[in-house]
Amino acid sequence: MAAKRTLLNPVDSQVGSRMRARRLVLGISQEDLGKAVGVSFQQIQKYEKGANRIGASRLQKLAHALQVPISYFFEGMGVGTSDTESDDLMAFLATAQGLTLAKGFMRIKSPIVRRRILEFVASVADD
Template sequence: MKHPVDVNVGKRIRHRRWMVGMTQQQLAEHVGIKFQQIQKYETGMNRVSASRLWEISEALSVPVSYFFEGVRDEDAPAHVAEGTPGDILGDKEAMELVRSYYAIPENQRRRLFELARVLSESAA
């Protein structure tokens, strides 16, 4: 039986890999394993060891803690209400937007972020 934390970590691996435009094969090559193992991690079928998670975090340029975001406690993922950021990661359009956002040069990205923040505040 899949453990909820393993499923959450796997989803976070998949989302981050997708956001940076990396294939399962490329990630597997970075950490020295076969892509089938990445598939098993991403579905939560196999647990990711601490050292392997460290290598994956290095390959995906995020801290190890990134993979545990959304976990409420040591054995249960947080249940997020519909429409919250946790659900947004499952939306293909939102993921495409995030990916495009990070493709913009940093100085322009900051200005775009500020514009979006101002617009969202005025819409509220």
Template sequence: MTPSDPASRSPNAVDVAVGRKVRARRKELRVTQTSLTNAIGKTFQQIQKYEQGRNRVSASVLWEIACQLKAPIQYFFTEIPVESGFNAARDEGAREQRLTELFRALNKHEQEAVMHVIGCLLQPRT
């Protein structure tokens, strides 16, 4: 198997977390996998793969599942693991946006000074 072979990759942490929430909600409502498959038009095996995180749930299928399980879509994302990188990427994006806003608020002379300071910080220390 090669790294690009889907069978060689481990499940994505977000897919696993979403699958667990689907399973938890389904069991909470005492809905069988068979009942859910009939309601959304997927196979029993497909529902198993979603719940185990082995297959990614598309947005449209997740919407159907959410409707059948009477849960808001955000319910399935409430326990996304930090190591998934999603939260880190969101925080990094927010920092970058704030930095950009602050930089744009400066005049050209101040922007040049900031760039000079950053350049100095990036110089290797000897």
């Protein structure tokens, strides 16, 4: 018997990716988010991977728990257009490294230090 191969829906993947990014920014575990909306942490994992679709009422609960409007999950999804830079940014922020970098950068108060870090990153990226 051949293994069943499931194709992920791009909308479900986008919603899940943005859900994960927001959860990580807030420092909420999958288990705690699941409890807040009445599902298991395994279900949260499936939502974040885009493997399972999220119903409207559950999406509303997730938006409330993550302190965002429902539209947050769909930002950057133009009709008939592709915003790969935005998608790449959200994917990066959904990683532990991306989140750590973003949080650390936000804690830097000096505009001069921030500018120097940006210049350094730009110079390294050009290599």
